[in-house]
Amino acid sequence: MELMQLTAVALGKKLKAREVSVREAVEAAYKQMDSVEEMLHSFVTTDKDAALKRADQVQSLMMEGKLTGPLAGVPVAVKDNICTKGFPTTCSSKILEGFMPPYTAEAVNRLLQAGAVVIGKTNMDEFAMGSTTETSAYGITRNPWNTAHVPGGSSGGSCTAVAAEECSFALGSDTGGSIRQPSSFCGVTGLKPTYGTVSRYGLIAYGSSLDQIGPIAKDVTDCATILDVIAAHDSKDSTSVKREHYDFTSALMDDVEGLRIGIPRDYFIDGLDHEVKRAVLFVAEELRKKGAVVEEFDLSLVEYAIPAYYIIASAEASSNLARFDGVKYGYRAKEYEGLHDMYKKTRSEGFGQEVKRRILLGSFVLSSGYYDAYYIKALKTKALIKQAFDKAFGHYDILLAPAAPTTAPEIGRSLSDPMQMYLGDIYTISANLAGIPGISVPCGTDSKGLPIGVQLLGDCFQEKTIIRAAYAFEQTRGYQRCPLCEKGVSRVEETI
Amino acid sequence: MKKQYETVIGLEVHVELATKTKIFCACSTAFGGAPNTHTCPVCTGMPGSLPVLNKQVVEYAMAVGLATNCKINQYCKFDRKNYFYPDNPQNYQISQLYLPICHDGGIEIETTAGKKWIGIHEIHMEEDAGKLVHDEWEDCSLVDYNRSGVPLIEIVSEPDMRSADEVMAYLDKLRLIIQYLGASDCKLQEGSMRADVNLSVREVGAKEFGTRTEMKNLNSFKAIARAIEGEKARQIELIEEGKRVVQETRRWDDNKEYSYAMRSKEDAKDYRYFPEPDLVPVVISDEWIARIKQNQPELRDEKRLRYQREYQIPEYDINLLTSSKKLADIFEHTIALCHKPKEVSNWLMVETMRLLKEAELEPEDITFSPVHLSKLIGLVDSGSINRTVAKEVFEHIFRKDIDPERYVAEKGLAVVKDEGIIYHTIEEVLKANAQSVKDYYAGKTKAMGFLVGQTMKALKGKADPGMVNTILREMLEKSCQTAE
Numbered sequence: 016m017e018l019m020q021l022t023a024v025a026l027g028k029k030l031k032a033r034e035v036s037v038r039e040a041v042e043a044a045y046k047q048m049d050s051v052e053e054m055l056h057s058f059v060t061t062d063k064d065a066a067l068k069r070a071d072q073v074q075s076l077m078m079e080g081k082l083t084g085p086l087a088g089v090p091v092a093v094k095d096n097i098c099t100k101g102f103p104t105t106c107s108s109k110i111l112e113g114f115m116p117p118y119t120a121e122a123v124n125r126l127l128q129a130g131a132v133v134i135g136k137t138n139m140d141e142f143a144m145g146s147t148t149e150t151s152a153y154g155i156t157r158n159p160w161n162t163a164h165v166p167g168g169s170s171g172g173s174c175t176a177v178a179a180e181e182c183s184f185a186l187g188s189d190t191g192g193s194i195r196q197p198s199s200f201c202g203v204t205g206l207k208p209t210y211g212t213v214s215r216y217g218l219i220a221y222g223s224s225l226d227q228i229g230p231i232a233k234d235v236t237d238c239a240t241i242l243d244v245i246a247a248h249d250s251k252d253s254t255s256v257k258r259e260h261y262d263f264t265s266a267l268m269d270d271v272e273g274l275r276i277g278i279p280r281d282y283f284i285d286g287l288d289h290e291v292k293r294a295v296l297f298v299a300e301e302l303r304k305k306g307a308v309v310e311e312f313d314l315s316l317v318e319y320a321i322p323a324y325y326i327i328a329s330a331e332a333s334s335n336l337a338r339f340d341g342v343k344y345g346y347r348a349k350e351y352e353g354l355h356d357m358y359k360k361t362r363s364e365g366f367g368q369e370v371k372r373r374i375l376l377g378s379f380v381l382s383s384g385y386y387d388a389y390y391i392k393a394l395k396t397k398a399l400i401k402q403a404f405d406k407a408f409g410h411y412d413i414l415l416a417p418a419a420p421t422t423a424p425e426i427g428r429s430l431s432d433p434m435q436m437y438l439g440d441i442y443t444i445s446a447n448l449a450g451i452p453g454i455s456v457p458c459g460t461d462s463k464g465l466p467i468g469v470q471l472l473g474d475c476f477q478e479k480t481i482i483r484a485a486y487a488f489e490q491t492r493g494y495q496r497c498p499l500c501e502k503g504v505s506r507v508e509e510t511i
Numbered sequence: 512m513k514k515q516y517e518t519v520i521g522l523e524v525h526v527e528l529a530t531k532t533k534i535f536c537a538c539s540t541a542f543g544g545a546p547n548t549h550t551c552p553v554c555t556g557m558p559g560s561l562p563v564l565n566k567q568v569v570e571y572a573m574a575v576g577l578a579t580n581c582k583i584n585q586y587c588k589f590d591r592k593n594y595f596y597p598d599n600p601q602n603y604q605i606s607q608l609y610l611p612i613c614h615d616g617g618i619e620i621e622t623t624a625g626k627k628w629i630g631i632h633e634i635h636m637e638e639d640a641g642k643l644v645h646d647e648w649e650d651c652s653l654v655d656y657n658r659s660g661v662p663l664i665e666i667v668s669e670p671d672m673r674s675a676d677e678v679m680a681y682l683d684k685l686r687l688i689i690q691y692l693g694a695s696d697c698k699l700q701e702g703s704m705r706a707d708v709n710l711s712v713r714e715v716g717a718k719e720f721g722t723r724t725e726m727k728n729l730n731s732f733k734a735i736a737r738a739i740e741g742e743k744a745r746q747i748e749l750i751e752e753g754k755r756v757v758q759e760t761r762r763w764d765d766n767k768e769y770s771y772a773m774r775s776k777e778d779a780k781d782y783r784y785f786p787e788p789d790l791v792p793v794v795i796s797d798e799w800i801a802r803i804k805q806n807q808p809e810l811r812d813e814k815r816l817r818y819q820r821e822y823q824i825p826e827y828d829i830n831l832l833t834s835s836k837k838l839a840d841i842f843e844h845t846i847a848l849c850h851k852p853k854e855v856s857n858w859l860m861v862e863t864m865r866l867l868k869e870a871e872l873e874p875e876d877i878t879f880s881p882v883h884l885s886k887l888i889g890l891v892d893s894g895s896i897n898r899t900v901a902k903e904v905f906e907h908i909f910r911k912d913i914d915p916e917r918y919v920a921e922k923g924l925a926v927v928k929d930e931g932i933i934y935h936t937i938e939e940v941l942k943a944n945a946q947s948v949k950d951y952y953a954g955k956t957k958a959m960g961f962l963v964g965q966t967m968k969a970l971k972g973k974a975d976p977g978m979v980n981t982i983l984r985e986m987l988e989k990s991c992q993t994a995e
Contacts, residue, residue, distance in 0.1 A: 097559075098557075098558065104558070104559075111558070114558070116552075116557065116558065116559065117552055117557060118557070118560075120559060215559075215561060216559070216561050217559040219559045220559070220789075222788075223789050224788035252561050254789065254790075254791060330785055331785075331788055333783075334591050334593050334603050337593060337602035337603055338556045338601045338602055339558075342654070343555065343600060344557075344558075354597070378783060381593070381784075381785050383781045383783075386784075
């Protein structure tokens, strides 16, 4: 039996029942990496020895009855923008090459306390800027459904690691869709919680007011279970919210009777691939059959989300990334004359093109004389978008939409036209601007055999509602493994 | 006739708050740790770290705001000020631009010219930077982040001051208010209070302000006064020569008594301020403001009135004693122990001030305890020691905070009241100074003083001079009779 084929919760049960040891689970993850990593490149850093050592520690704690949770002993992959003491954390950037954080992010700490075993750090778009995992300084990641295609991004490595069964689950981060879009492209389930639900302490900031850590897993049950563990109020993060309940798994019910589902008409227009459209509307039909009330409506302001997002995220990024200057840690240019030359060369050599583009954009919109015209206007737009969602949630419990306008594009097609790439974020970024939760759930494949994801959006703090709907839909179809895993690595190689 | 000019001055005063921990993390603010020992991921700008606001900073800022008649922004926010410099680990400073915590206040100052109101535009909270240390040996610069994240408030005045005198009075008043609140020790030399001076000149009667310059690097009251005079002269000279004053930041060199241009408005930095997304707005309730008001300690003006009422000491004493919170505290604590206001006041005003001046210290640096001062006063009062000895003992109290009772006992400094000893000592003195005795009999009254002095010297100053005088006179007269 293949351990990595199991969901995190199923593996957790076997570990708890001592049918398998933690070491065996971790070794299974590394065995799978050995066979697929060369092809996919999900990971930036792995450390088998450290993971096995940790596995044995967890095992003894489980034996002593000190670790009893559902994730005890389960191998997890962590996106490389989340700090892990003892593992280099690079944000897939040259500027943080070899950087060892002096502390561990709160979300990871909570996983560690629950007994999860970190097996490696996953590849991503540099500083989470990109939608394809092609901007990584450490090489691209390939989609396990078809290695000629991108996995999406920026949490591409986390999504491929889950899809290709190199880990039981993963952590990603979502600033404008970076969990939901690659989950959709890789046929896995990814959830972006309400802003403030998971501590950002230790998440290397891209757009501070939009960033949120979330789970990526094989199914909705895993996502809810992981969220139960990582969601908590954290006094180290001022934007962390004290929520009334953290029992997301209690929403795992196959019951959508009377649930009001809104379909934003403005999401199903030009630019949306017809196969994606059909698959997503099929989900609405399935939920309707289960008793949900489905209606189309006009969300409005959709076209303003992308410019507002790129202004706000880039502005914050231009400041957040200022600390990478060669003074304290990470990369420093080899040759320079004086302080300013050191700054200039370090940052010119250390950052990739997309990161520089956004730093420049962000610095421009914050500069005096342009601040009101761009940044303030973007903030006002953000507030209006939030109002539009508030209005929608006055009528509907959840909104149903695609996670992306197309399935995964081919490698090398996106970066040449950044505007086109930015437009691909149209369905995901509004949730970040409004701070609301969203989940991407696999809902089929297109004619090329690439996965399609449906996105369910809920009002702030209504994760349970989207979890319930996603779970109910999931019951109609079950988990579909990627061909790489289903047929075995060698078979896939033949077909490429 | 020569044109008359008026100087227009506004100040930006930075004050380091007396919190135990930093503004956005739990690191200590204590001075003097080994480099980078009072640091953590937050104050060294580690990736992924986040700031959490120290509540005490808000309370101190509010206290200062209320004591300077400011309005409180009950919804205030932090902003990021972006600039690259290695002492600033994040390459942005968390400060307040758009909604500072306090605004539109002011204080009344008093100079020889009379009383005047100086407006305060705003007070905002921000974090201090680290310190760069140049290593000459290795020819490299190192950075110490111990000061990084130490809380500051910046008090921005209106351009209401017209002379160095007014600036001094304003700074002094501000310093006292803040010290009395316990919000900072306000030491200019150590940098816990720093002032930047914005100065312009205009012809008397002109309605528009002239072009202003900003002067930095002013680390003493005297330097500020000199910088004002120097800059005023420089600007007037430019105008007189038909040139124009350039809006710029200048660095004052107190040794050369001249300021140098650092950067002009044209190449002024664009700080790209924007709201700090890692912190939530600070919402200040009416109750919170009321609580801060209620806990506000007695400030100088109230204290002065109370001293007049309760202690009946001269106004001169009151002004001096209340010129430092520390001095006033010692004064009150000592009185509570010995109930002798004028005595305590004298010790503080005369001996203490003299010793402070000698050691080049400020009243805030006083280390002796009120208990020991009150014991000393007790010793003098009971006649156990005389004033000369008391002054000597006080020096030891001042320097090492010794217990005067024990010290007097150990060193045998108590007043010699034993007539036998005094008699015997005088006999010796008279023997050794036969010439003076002769002089005395010859009518040279000065000789009497000399003999008293010799006796006191022989008794190491411990004798009661009155007793020595009386006994000496008796003895001289007796021996005179014998001689006749």
